[in-house]
Amino acid sequence: MYENFKSGFICVAGLANAGKSTLTNALVGEKVSIVSWRPQTTRNKLLGIINKDDYQMVLIDTPGIHKARNHLGEYMMQAVEKGLKDVDGVLYVIDGAKGLQKEDYEFFEKNAKSVPIIVALNKEDAITKETVFASLEKLSGIEGLQAVVPISAKRAENLEPLLDELVAVLPYGMPMYPTDMFTDSTMRFQATEIIREKALYLLDKEVPYGIGVYINKFEEREDKPICEIDADIIVEKQSHKAIVIGKGGEMLKQIATKARKDLEEMIGTQVFLTLYVRVKNEWRNNDVLMKELGYDLKALKKD
Ligand SMILES: Nc1nc2c(ncn2[C@@H]2O[C@H](COP(=O)(O)OP(=O)(O)OP(=O)(O)O)[C@@H](O)[C@H]2O)c(=O)[nH]1
Ligand SMILES: [Mg+2]
Numbered sequence: 001m002y003e004n005f006k007s008g009f010i011c012v013a014g015l016a017n018a019g020k021s022t023l024t025n026a027l028v029g030e031k032v033s034i035v036s037w038r039p040q041t042t043r044n045k046l047l048g049i050i051n052k053d054d055y056q057m058v059l060i061d062t063p064g065i066h067k068a069r070n071h072l073g074e075y076m077m078q079a080v081e082k083g084l085k086d087v088d089g090v091l092y093v094i095d096g097a098k099g100l101q102k103e104d105y106e107f108f109e110k111n112a113k114s115v116p117i118i119v120a121l122n123k124e125d126a127i128t129k130e131t132v133f134a135s136l137e138k139l140s141g142i143e144g145l146q147a148v149v150p151i152s153a154k155r156a157e158n159l160e161p162l163l164d165e166l167v168a169v170l171p172y173g174m175p176m177y178p179t180d181m182f183t184d185s186t187m188r189f190q191a192t193e194i195i196r197e198k199a200l201y202l203l204d205k206e207v208p209y210g211i212g213v214y215i216n217k218f219e220e221r222e223d224k225p226i227c228e229i230d231a232d233i234i235v236e237k238q239s240h241k242a243i244v245i246g247k248g249g250e251m252l253k254q255i256a257t258k259a260r261k262d263l264e265e266m267i268g269t270q271v272f273l274t275l276y277v278r279v280k281n282e283w284r285n286n287d288v289l290m291k292e293l294g295y296d297l298k299a300l301k302k303d
Contacts, residue, residue: 016064
């Protein structure tokens with residue numbers, strides 16, 4: 001039946017900040033995941049779907065591998081485990097500027113026997129040829145890797161050979177998602193992520209890591225091309241609230257302005273965005289509050 005069409009799942013994994021989400025977006029050609037220079041930007045596993053004439057590749061972008069220091073971290077690492085389950089291949093991203101880390105070797109050791117691993121040595125644009133060669137040499141000594149491809153996700157360089165390697169591990173079969181779909185994320189979820197992305201960009205120190213976003217209202221008006229969004233920015237400490245609001249409300253205004261621009265692009269209508277800041281003490285260690293914010297640790301552990 002499906003002799004000429006391939007279809008399957010690829011988990012995009014790697015250490016925090018390696019460029020997994022940048023690469024997922026570049027391969028899909030749409031903004032599936034938010035990106036920032038801060039580690040631990042991605043918190044959930046997210047689907048990015050590549051639809052071509054002869055294949056459908058479902059990429060699962062995952063949080064960066066790290067040692068969990070709170071329940072949110074635990075949730076994120078559980079999401080990585082889930083993302084790796086039953087996939088046809090792993091696209092393992094390495095930050096070429098940092099080179100191979102102990103955790104990368106550990107990942108290969110643990111997984112190379114059970115699933116094909118294709119390594120993307122990323123950020124080629126930011127490093128010397130010698131640094132690239134040094135990492136390639138180290139990678140060539142690791143057993144069981146399917147392929148290693150140096151790339152720049154940011155500049156979308158050398159992605160074709162990488163895609164060829166990924167397509168090679170996909171099985172033949174029918175598409176699993178409608179072929180005009182590029183993600184399964186809802187607009188509501190994407191709205192929370194866009195707001196969080198702006199907070200990650202604009203806020204300093206530890207404040208952005210403790211941010212959650214809750215949408216109170218998401219209404220597309222029927223009479224006019226207008227979408228009304230009310231959202232809470234959740235902070236984990238009382239002292240963070242004033243920082244997010246800023247002097248005279250300046251910081252919150254900046255977050256809202258930047259978020260609104262992206263939201264309008266995503267939704268395709270004018271957006272009226274109202275942001276509030278609320279404190280939920282230590283929510284990153286509170287499973288009930290985490291669930292409210294879309295990080296349901298129990299559910300993720302269960303199925
Ligand atoms: N110079 C350069 N920077 C890159 C490249 N790819 C990603 N980056 C930057 O690296 C940083 C992290 O990128 P992300 O895509 O958010 O990384 P991630 O692996 O998804 O990070 P987490 O979600 O936190 O695990 C951002 O500042 C990106 O702009 C690249 O090819 N070259
Ligand atoms: Mg990411």
